[in-house]
Amino acid sequence: METGAAALTAHSDDARSLTMPLAGNPFAPGSLVIVDDGVHRQVALVESRDDERGIARGRLIGTIVGSALDTRASHPFGEAAVTAVDLESIDQLHAATGAALEVGGDLMPPGHPARLLPHRFNRHTFWCGQSGSGKTYALGVVLEQVIAHTALPVVIFDPNSDFVRLGELNPDASGPSADALRERDIRVLRPNTAGAKPLRARFLDMPIMSKAAVLELDPVADREEFNALLHLRELFEVTEVASILPTLRGSDEPAHQRLALRLENLGLLGWEVWAGRDRAATEVIDERPDATVLDLGGFSTPEQQLVVALSVLDELWARREDRRPLLLVIDEAHNLCSPQLESPVAVAVRERLIQIAAEGRKFGLWLLLSTQRPSKVHPGIISQCDNLALMKMTSPIDLEGLATYFGYAPTALIARSPWFRQGEALFAGGFVPAPTLVKVNARLTPEGGVDVGVPMR
Numbered sequence: 001m002e003t004g005a006a007a008l009t010a011h012s013d014d015a016r017s018l019t020m021p022l023a024g025n026p027f028a029p030g031s032l033v034i035v036d037d038g039v040h041r042q043v044a045l046v047e048s049r050d051d052e053r054g055i056a057r058g059r060l061i062g063t064i065v066g067s068a069l070d071t072r073a074s075h076p077f078g079e080a081a082v083t084a085v086d087l088e089s090i091d092q093l094h095a096a097t098g099a100a101l102e103v104g105g106d107l108m109p110p111g112h113p114a115r116l117l118p119h120r121f122n123r124h125t126f127w128c129g130q131s132g133s134g135k136t137y138a139l140g141v142v143l144e145q146v147i148a149h150t151a152l153p154v155v156i157f158d159p160n161s162d163f164v165r166l167g168e169l170n171p172d173a174s175g176p177s178a179d180a181l182r183e184r185d186i187r188v189l190r191p192n193t194a195g196a197k198p199l200r201a202r203f204l205d206m207p208i209m210s211k212a213a214v215l216e217l218d219p220v221a222d223r224e225e226f227n228a229l230l231h232l233r234e235l236f237e238v239t240e241v242a243s244i245l246p247t248l249r250g251s252d253e254p255a256h257q258r259l260a261l262r263l264e265n266l267g268l269l270g271w272e273v274w275a276g277r278d279r280a281a282t283e284v285i286d287e288r289p290d291a292t293v294l295d296l297g298g299f300s301t302p303e304q305q306l307v308v309a310l311s312v313l314d315e316l317w318a319r320r321e322d323r324r325p326l327l328l329v330i331d332e333a334h335n336l337c338s339p340q341l342e343s344p345v346a347v348a349v350r351e352r353l354i355q356i357a358a359e360g361r362k363f364g365l366w367l368l369l370s371t372q373r374p375s376k377v378h379p380g381i382i383s384q385c386d387n388l389a390l391m392k393m394t395s396p397i398d399l400e401g402l403a404t405y406f407g408y409a410p411t412a413l414i415a416r417s418p419w420f421r422q423g424e425a426l427f428a429g430g431f432v433p434a435p436t437l438v439k440v441n442a443r444l445t446p447e448g449g450v451d452v453g454v455p456m457r
């Protein structure tokens with residue numbers, strides 16, 4: 001009688017990893033499977049297929065005990081039957097790990113919902129993919145879930161005005177997430193948009209070193225002016241930029257005169273970024289709205305977006321001991337933390353981000369950085385990221401770099417990135433129950449700066 005193909009079996013010596021033959025093995029890397037040796041039923045992830053040696057490898061994720069999954073227990077076995085995962089086991093995995101934020105569908109069978117662990121946004125997250133891969137869209141999907149279902153306040157540094165409509169809902173949006181979003185306090189700060197709350201920085205509140213950076217003062221090359229600034233520290237803490245000029249001009253000190261010239265020549269007085277009577281972004285964020293969108297794109301000069309970013313990061317860092325959790329989302333992160341940035345304000349922003357990447361975690365300052373190329377973000381920041389979202393990326397050099405930074409992401413899954421379609425991503429690291437290939441859900445809120453279409457006749 002025909003008995004069909006021999007059942008697929010796996011083997012594990014160490015209760016962590018497992019191997020199984022490739023022959024008769026339909027499971028691609030990224031698949032969850034059940035391994036059952038008659039004593040324990042365990043959930044495992046297939047991570048790689050080695051054609052040369054004819055084996056597939058994977059890792060054990062947890063043991064099914066009754067109706068629950070225990071992710072702390074895994075067991076070695078000489079021979080265990082391998083079968084496809086069932087929906088119930090996936091639900092158990094999500095329940096056991098607290099994966100509650102539904103962000104898309106798993107690309108692997110059985111095509112179940114993909115969920116992230118909200119409590120693991122207490123780590124830094126790196127998000128990358130080439131232009132058009134759908135980073136900003138997918139980031140929006142994830143942020144909607146974070147904002148709807150957690151009490152973690154979010155600040156979004158938005159250089160392309162992509163998130164300025166985050167406080168609205170698409171007409172067809174419905175369900176619990178949409179209902180929750182409707183209730184959230186989402187504030188959008190914009191540089192020059194009539195009717196919008198203004199995006200401003202308060203010069204006098206900035207630390208002295210940041211003021212020096214704004215004035216492009218080097219402590220050695222510009223030692224006299226820098227020193228004058230130090231001595232005028234108190235004046236600069238109570239007087240806005242616009243009112244400081246007459247005082248400097250009225251002074252007999254040559255260094256004060258030179259500072260006045262510098263203020264004028266840099267055009268600082270004409271910048272719209274200064275708060276004056278408006279509220280500064282720092283003052284809005286201090287109230288911890290559920291989400292604050294900083295629309296950095298619309299300033300008349302590029303330095304001003306850096307000044308706002310610096311003022312916000314400085315303030316959060318100065319008050320880090322308050323330990324008030326905040327997720328800092330930086331789209332197009334290379335604008336703020338590329339190793340190639342050289343202007344004094346840009347360097348100050350980058351240094352502050354490196355500091356937050358290294359030490360912010362314990363103070364509740366968590367970063368989510370999105371960029372097109374990993375090489376455009378300072379390595380001191382990438383190496384601190386415990387969560388990875390990878391979208392389509394075709395550059396082999398960039399992919400190789402990622403594999404070295406993110407050892408927790410299986411190489412075989414990273415290698416699939418060039419074939420991702422728009423909206424497809426690999427999630428790996430602590431914020432996902434196991435490395436997962438995902439097609440992200442549709443947005444609930446409208447996108448801001450959508451691509452401009454070609455006009456047709």
Ligand SMILES: Nc1ncnc2c1ncn2[C@@H]1O[C@H](COP(=O)(O)OP(=O)(O)OP(=O)(O)O)[C@@H](O)[C@H]1O
Binds near residue numbers: 134422
């Ligand atoms: N999952 C998706 N479903 C529907 N449309 C999408 C999806 N992802 C992206 N798009 C659309 O594709 C376009 C590009 O997406 P997006 O702006 O997210 O790419 P990006 O990776 O952020 O690119 P860039 O690096 O240039 O900012 C947008 O117009 C967006 O509406």
Ligand SMILES: [Mg+2]
Binds near residue numbers: 135136137331
């Ligand atoms: Mg984008």
